[in-house]
Amino acid sequence: MDVADAVRTQGLLKRFGQQVAVGGVDLVVPHGSFAGLVGPNGAGKTTTLSMVTGLLRPDGGGVWIDGADVWRDPVAVKARIGVLPEGLRLFERLSGRELLSYNGQLRGIPKDEVQRRAEELLRVMDLTESADKLVVDYSTGMRKKIGLAAALLHNPRVLFLDEPFEGVDPVSANTLVEVLRRYTASGSTVVFSSHVMELVERLCDWVSVMSRGRIVAQGPLDEVRGGRSLNEAFLGLVGAHAGHEGGGEGLSWLGATSA
Amino acid sequence: MAGRDLGVSGGGFPGSAADPGTGAGPGADPGGAGAGPGRGAAGTHPGTGAVAVGPAVFARLKLRLIAGNLRGDTTRMLGFVFTLLAALVVAGLGFSAMAMLRSAPPQVAADAVTLLFTAILVGWVVVPLLAFGLDDTLDPSRLALFPLSTGRLAAGMFTAAVTGVWPAATLFVTFGAIAGLAAGAGGVLLGTAAVLLQFVLCIVTSRLVTTSLSGVLRTRRGRDVLAVSVIFFILAAQLPNLLLNHGFSGDPQAMLREIAAVLRWTPPGLAAHAVADGGLAALAEVVLLAALAAGLGFLWIAALRRAMVTADASTEGASVRNSRGLLARFLPDGPLAAVATKELRYARRDPRGRVGWFAALAITGVMAFSLNGGEGGTPGPVLAIGPACLGGLMIGLQSCNSFGIDGRSLWMNSMVYGTARDWRTDLAGRHLAVAVIAAPALAVLAVVAAFLAGNPVWAVPATLTAWGVLGVGLGAGALSSVLMPYTVPERLNAFTGAAPGQGGIAFAGSFGTMIGTAVLALPVALPVLLGLTWVCALALPYGVLIAAVGRRIAGNLAFARYPELLASISQPA
Structure with missing residues (x-):
């Protein structure tokens, strides 16, 4: 396997009953890139990320992170990756501070070091005031931030984020972006899924487009969008066209002054 | 929205014969609680923007929620079949138990019915509370955005509440009291009224309690407290066991008599007595029960009005002690x-x-x-x-x-x-x-x-x-x-x-x-x-x-x- 790639999958496959959720995905993310995994709802982004991070067993294919096989060499892989999964699944009855220290201790980081990093992360994420509140009482933005802090605590080389900006207010989103920018500037890799094209266009230098369980385009941002905006390129790739027939017909009553 | 009269049809509830053009509700009655039963079509009151939705729409909504819950899921389907069977068994056994009381001495029968009526009422108050969330129609805030007057909402939610397997089973069991207790034509007539009122009391009290607590139930702390209160339920289930194990020495009939004497003047006691009596006393009791049901209904509407505009305070959390353990x-x-x-x-x-x-x-x-x-x-x-x-x-x-x-x-x-x-x-x-x-x-x-x-x-x-x-x-x-x-x-x-x-x-x-x-x-x-x-x-x-x-x-x-x-x-x- 090419060690130059931070993430590489080959023929990744997952079925749920009759339905093929991911049908042979060959995802490639080079080292040090800020990569976006985009696709409409139900394209298989979350399923792919779950399999790549070792949370869901694939029905076929392989996953390598930094050249290490996720399913054969879990120790090497798990030390290298950080994850913010979809659905904000966190230990709800711990406070933000306790969550970070739990995470650090699980990974065997010395207690003093955990504490130092946790305080710093809490400060950067603007969570110091809420650090002793239970996570169950956090807002969506706060949850994403504490989740990202937990994912960064052990200084992973590759970070996987599933919809990190969904439901996040602009202030928190800005904090997240700043932290991630600083992180990739040091040569680490970020892979995040999203369907907000403007955000992907602004942040990413590498894009993989998924549709119906497959990668339909992949490469450096400029190559994928080919002179258009990413949104236009995306709509073309997934087979939806602006001004699609049907968009203009029907709904004639909508907006009328009386009904 | 000024000047715009949105024809809110029953679009969310497919199947209702709603037509905004023709279904304009007769006689706008924004404050009134009396949406005539059986009027199913939705329509708009000209001028007010409030929508006349008959209770039938709510009944259909409830049935649709039940059906939608079952779609495509075998285990849920099996669960529902099980519930249905359980309800049938409870209804059958309950009814026959009540009916069989006819062969018991009249006083014992009346006491037993008093006890059973009370148990049913308590069950109706406690069970929905512990299982809050099973039924979307229980939560008034889900309906707050529809342009419905509170009275109509109450009538609709009442209809939704009586639509279902368990309400039907309850009604059936309660009617068993007539078979077991009622004497003569007066008994049957007043008994039917008393039984219906006992049923209405069950539903309205249950709704009043869940609605008043719905604000609390939406906060994390309120749900926590309620979850812990489940424990008393588990313990209560152990109580008979404990009593039996200690060889409760008292005579069961005397015990029944004592408990029934305490419950005699509670609403279920009044209802039970009315069924057994069937005379003038029964008439007075039925009137009293009706007044009580109306009063509770009024309180419920007030609680609804408040619940719909009360803020969700679930994100206000207290800090925990930052100790290492x-x-x-x-x-x-x-x-x-x-x-x-x-x-x-x-x-x-x-x-x-x-x-x-x-x-x-x-x-x-x-x-x-x-x-x-x-x-x-x-x-x-x-x-x-x-x-x-x-x-x-x-x-x-x-x-x-x-x-x-x-x-x-x-x-x-x-x-x-x-x-x-x-x-x-x-x-x-x-x-x-x-x-x-x-x-x-x-x-x-x-x-x-x-x-x-x-x-x-x-x-x-x-x-x-x-x-x-x-x-x-x-x-x-x-x-x-x-x-x-x-x-x-x-x-x-x-x-x-x-x-x-x-x-x-x-x-x-x-x-x-x-x-x-x-x-x-x-x-x-x-x-x-x-x-x-x-x-x-x-x-x-x-x-x-x-x-x-x-x-x-x-x-x-x-x-x-x-x-x-x-x-x-x-x-x-």
């Missing part, structure tokens, strides 16, 4: 300390943790003392050792689904663990946390049981054996946690401890752990119980050994199949 001070830094500390925090902060522990300890106590209460048993160390061992078994059962309460958040651990040894350490942390609470609790139980049995010295073998049984239970529980994991729903209710469709696994898991623990504990527990008391010295090492073996096998299994483990404890509940 007692255990962390003694343990070396690392995953073991992290997991054990987290588990202890969960036992305290998560309502499911609190309920689990409280239930285990309380049921153990109840069982221990009901064993002691039996007379004629051979006095001896068994009376101290038996209850203590039972306690060890019950607490061991607590960990037959160790990962269940973590649920979806367990990904955080599985993201870290790269070897079977890591999973073993995780289980060890969980066992340690259980032992920290259980060891002293079992010792206290053993001492109390020994005192009751007559010889404080028996506390020593009792404690040691109980600890051994606990160790065995933890070992067996580790295996079932990995082999038969299931989702523990966030929202507890008193009737199920597992996500839909996993009840069977949950039952198999806890039953298997119980049998496994009992069998594996026999080599040490049996000799001690039979009188070879010195064997208790071996109990603790034996328990520790079994727990370690259990962790070893479970750790390997967990490492091999953690994605599947994760999936089974993350089911939507």
Whole structure:
């Protein structure tokens, strides 16, 4: 396997009953890139990320992170990756501070070091005031931030984020972006899924487009969008066209002054 | 919206014959509670913007919610069939029990009906509260955005409330009282009115209570408190057992008479008396009940009006003490300390943790003392050792689904663990946390049981054996946690401890752990119980050994199949 790639999958496959959720995905993310995994709802982004991070067993294919096989060499892989999964699944009855220290201790980081990093992360994420509140009482933005802090605590080389900006207010989103920018500037890799094209266009230098369980385009941002905006390129790739027939017909009553 | 008259049709409820053009409601009555029953079409009041939605729309909504809940899911379908059968059985048995009261002496029959009516009313108040969330039509805030007057909303929600399997069963059972009690034509006539009013009271009281509390129920703290109150339900279920075990000496008929005398002037008592009486007194009682139902209905509408505009305060949370935890001070830094500390925090902060522990300890106590209460048993160390061992078994059962309460958040651990040894350490942390609470609790139980049995010295073998049984239970529980994991729903209710469709696994898991623990504990527990008391010295090492073996096998299994483990404890509940 090419060690130059931070993430590489080959023929990744997952079925749920009759339905093929991911049908042979060959995802490639080079080292040090800020990569976006985009696709409409139900394209298989979350399923792919779950399999790549070792949370869901694939029905076929392989996953390598930094050249290490996720399913054969879990120790090497798990030390290298950080994850913010979809659905904000966190230990709800711990406070933000306790969550970070739990995470650090699980990974065997010395207690003093955990504490130092946790305080710093809490400060950067603007969570110091809420650090002793239970996570169950956090807002969506706060949850994403504490989740990202937990994912960064052990200084992973590759970070996987599933919809990190969904439901996040602009202030928190800005904090997240700043932290991630600083992180990739040091040569680490970020892979995040999203369907907000403007955000992907602004942040990413590498894009993989998924549709119906497959990668339909992949490469450096400029190559994928080919002179258009990413949104236009995306709509073309997934087979939806602006001004699609049907968009203009029907709904004639909508907006009328009386009904 | 000014100047715009949105024709809100029954579009959300397909099937209603709504036509904004023709269905303009007759006679705008914005404040009135009396939306005529049977008027199904939706329409718009010209000018007011309020919509006239007949109660039939709500009945259809309820039926559609029931049907939608079943679509495409076999386990839910089976669950519904089971509910249906259960309701049929309850309705049939309830009705015949009431009807059979005719052959009993009239006073006994009247007293029994009073008691049953009260039980039904209490059931209607308590059960929806504990199971809040099962029914979308229970939550007024979901309907707050529809342009409905409060009166119409109340009428609609009342209709939705009486639509369903259990209301029908309740009504049927309540009508049994007429078959069992009513005398003559007057009795049947006034009895029917009384029975209907008793039914209406059940529904309206139930709705009044859930609506008044709906603000509280939407906050995290309110739900926590309610979840813990489930415990009283579990304990109440133990009460008859306890009474029977203590050989309740009183004459059941006298007891019935006393209870019924207390309940005579409560609404269910009035209704029961009205059915039995059938005369002028009954007429007065029916009028009184009707006034009461109207009053409660009025209160309910007021509560609805308030509930719809009350803010959701669920994000206001208090801070927790930032302490390192007692255990962390003694343990070396690392995953073991992290997991054990987290588990202890969960036992305290998560309502499911609190309920689990409280239930285990309380049921153990109840069982221990009901064993002691039996007379004629051979006095001896068994009376101290038996209850203590039972306690060890019950607490061991607590960990037959160790990962269940973590649920979806367990990904955080599985993201870290790269070897079977890591999973073993995780289980060890969980066992340690259980032992920290259980060891002293079992010792206290053993001492109390020994005192009751007559010889404080028996506390020593009792404690040691109980600890051994606990160790065995933890070992067996580790295996079932990995082999038969299931989702523990966030929202507890008193009737199920597992996500839909996993009840069977949950039952198999806890039953298997119980049998496994009992069998594996026999080599040490049996000799001690039979009188070879010195064997208790071996109990603790034996328990520790079994727990370690259990962790070893479970750790390997967990490492091999953690994605599947994760999936089974993350089911939507």
